[in-house]
Amino acid sequence: YYTVTVQYITVNAPAYHLILEGILILWIIRLLFSKTYKLHETYKLTEKEKEDLIEEWQPEPLVPVVSKDPPFLNYDVVTGPPSYQITINGKKCVNFASFNFLGLLDNERVKQKALASLKKYGVGTCGPRGFYGTFDVHLELESRLAKFMKTEEAIIYSYGFATIASAIPAYSKRGDIIFVDEAACFSIQKGLQASRSLIKYFKHNDMEDLERLLKEQELEDQKNPRKARVTRKFIVVEGLYINTADVCPLPELVQLKYKYKVRIFLEESMSFGVLGEHGRGVTEHFGINIDDIDLISANMENALASIGGFCCGRSFVIDHQRLSGQGYCFSASLPPMLAAAAIEALNIMEEDPDIFAVLKEKCKHVYKALQGIPGLKLVGIPFAPALHLQLQRSSGSRDCDMQLLRTIVDYCLERGVALTLARYLEKEERFPPPPSIRVVVTIEHTEEDVQKALSYIQEAASAILK
Structure with a gap:
């Protein structure tokens, strides 16, 4: 009966089945009779050799090496509330940098409520x-x-x-x-x-x-x-x-x-x-x-x-x-x-919902004032409270563009106008925006403040972006 069954399978089985089975049988025979792999004998180091290797080893740096005085760690230090007037590095300035759109940061009512809560809750x-x-x-x-x-x-x-x-x-x-x-x-x-x-x-x-x-x-x-x-x-x-x-x-x-x-x-x-x-x-x-x-x-x-x-x-x-x-x-x-x-x-x-209309008008006024500054391009819409000033012509290097804009910010800061660079983690950003100076508008800014900022930005741009 067994012989008949084998003959029946052999005759009726497709050819590729027989070929595949033959290859598998040969592979199994090869595995059974092949020599087992033996590890080579390891060389044992002496204590002195171990110490020498440890002394020579240098770990890879955990983070990229930076210069001793990187510009991004040179902070502008604020003393006092960053409200309409702000003191930066000991100098009193008009604040065009903080997102205090409605001027509530130093509002007396808000501070009193916070103080009462502090006493109650810790x-x-x-x-x-x-x-x-x-x-x-x-x-x-x-x-x-x-x-x-x-x-x-x-x-x-x-x-x-x-x-x-x-x-x-x-x-x-x-x-x-x-x-x-x-x-x-x-x-x-x-x-x-x-x-x-x-x-x-x-x-x-x-x-x-x-x-x-x-x-x-x-x-x-x-x-x-x-x-x-x-x-x-x-x-x-x-x-x-x-x-x-x-x-x-x-x-x-x-x-x-x-x-x-x-x-x-x-x-x-x-x-x-x-x-x-x-x-x-x-x-x-x-x-x-x-x-x-x-x-x-x-x-x-x-x-x-x-x-x-x-x-x-x-x-x-x-x-x-x-x-x-x-x-x-x-x-x-x-x-x-x-x-x-x-x-x-x-x-x-x-x-007081009128404060939103006031802010909108201030934004429009600043937007209009910032147009036409030589060498700088205004980015944004008229009712945006945080506008961007970008270089009209890039130097071709992001670092150089940042340095030029930083020089303008420093020029204004020395003369009592606080602006800020828009900061990005360039290696992390999917689509990093072009470098820019950010100009933030609040309801507290006066016409005099706007003209003062505009005057110094124009002076700096004319002197630096020749």
Whole structure:
């Protein structure tokens, strides 16, 4: 019977089966009879040889070698509050450098509320929100922010940078897709990196380029509808871009959201407390229903003159961050005195909405004044509170351009006008912006201040950019 079965298999089996089986049998025979590999005898070092080798060994540097006096470590030291007037390196200056847009940093009402909170709660919290770090003043601030922004709920973070950097990876994971503007700020970029999602960049404020990417993704989804059903897609933009000082085309973005079924995350650190009749940001500026935006984030370190940040939106969206927002779950909560200061700043914003119109007019005035400076190009829109002055003609070297602009900043500083260079981590930035001087406008600046700054910037540009 066995002989018949073998003969039957041999006759009926395909030829390639027989060849494959023959090769496997030969390989097994070779393995069985091949010689085992033997390690060569190792040479044992003497104690003296070991000591010599250890002495000769040089470890690789932990970080790149820098010069003894690197320019980025030469800090300008501030003494006193960085408000309308600022003292830098012992010299009193008009402040065109701090993001104190509404002039609330040194406001007496805000300081008194912070001081009363300091006496009541102490300096800090020494614990995250989930571990005895939630104070009644935190809950009050979240409630007030949600009410101010006309959303269901808000969540606060103790560090502005960590707000959007924590929010993005809380929702978008590996396998999801994020469409991002090339001019997105560094905190957004770190959030993208932490999410491990597929990132697709579109040209700055170019809705045609964004729609091209969305159409391409739609075609990909049609090829694999099963995967498309579980893949989340997001658009991440800034309301008012810190690196370009221009506003996002939000109405067109909302149209694309519904057309291609994606979610919108809106970062409003530069537009919150600045744009809109009541300072609610770019949604109010364009008259967009805030419910059309899936998540809004902003820091409280600019218009509110406090520390930290917040996200707001629908309750089920915000509550998810309380369990998965890394900056919320693992950082000590916001010091109560800073939360109290932010609440009082909101009170002032609600009591006097005219301050937003005043700020807008000041921005337009400074924008007009800064045009036509020889050798410098003004970047931004008329109602942006933080504008950029870039070189009209680059030297071809980023370091040289930075040095030229630094010389202009130093020239103005010596004469009592505080400006600042826009700083970037060039090796970390996906699309590093050109070097620039940042000029920040606040409601406290007078016509005399603006003319003084303009005069010295023009003098410096004429002397240095020949």
